[in-house]
Amino acid sequence: MIADWIADNLSLEYESTDFIAVSEFVLAWAFAERKIISTLNNNTGSLGCPVFRNILERNNNYRLNRHLNFAYIFFKNRYESRQGQTKFNNLNFRRTERDCRLQSFQAIRANNATDISKLKCVAYISSRIRNNLFHGNKNLGSLIQQQELIHAATQGIVGITISFNLAEDSEILLQL
Template sequence: MDQNSWLQNFLTEENVKPDFNKIENVKNFTILWNLFERFFCDKEGSLSTIQQNLTDLKENGYTLPPKSFDVPFNYFRQRYITNKKTNLIFEKLDFRDTKTDKTFKQSLKNCLEGEITVDYDKLSALLIITSRFRNNLFHGSKNIARISEQEESFAQLNNVLMSLLDFLKQSGKLSSAEDKL
């Protein structure tokens, strides 16, 4: 039995037949996260490390390409905001009940509910979301039988990771991929 058939048989729920032919972006996310964590986070992909590295980029004068993160930011703002407040879908990001996670959750909430025009703030918010998707995917919080329903969200996150990695490479902040693989 091939892997997709096995997964479909194993995960079939009432009225839900997972379509593992429609999860290309989820599969790609795993590779893109690996590259992001390796090249941007030096293999330490915590939110604290991610935010510190963003701060370092900004303080060292690296200018993000203007509006390069507007499309994914607007996608997630529309997804997580209803009537200018975070909604139940936002809560499904499943932040842990730690001081650090509470701080990042509040930061993300403020960013999504506010009028953000600074590209670094948008990228910060997007990387918090990306990190939560990563944790929820790899730690069993995502309903894998319904994962194809989040294909567009993963496509947006993949675009964020690719844009950031391209920016870092073009800015000379990365050695070639071959050096670190």
């Protein structure tokens, strides 16, 4: 297993289950990206805040599902406090994503966020988690500590794919 090889080279101790959340997220993201990008007739694009923004501005008839709701509640609980605001800032939204950052923050702070606001929040935050995972500082120790965050992002991307009517919910997903 690659995780064993990396851990050996970093003298890192870990449990064999420590990277399941990352593996699940990577697979869910790859599936969702392929399904969503192909519906846009753009097989060369990459899924991220700009793509989500474009989709959600054209159509806001999407509904929450249990996966989106789980991710939204997790993100709200994680980022709502003063300490959480520092974590929120560490998502490193790009300058071109200021509106995505603002809409996510407003949905987190809202007492009664709309379904579309919650969906945008989950999409934008999950997108930043993906970017930070692939392009941010690599630290396996911090990945192990962020399993719950990565799990919530996985639930979010699964929920988005289902909400966009590109995949169906399944009892298999109850195990996530």
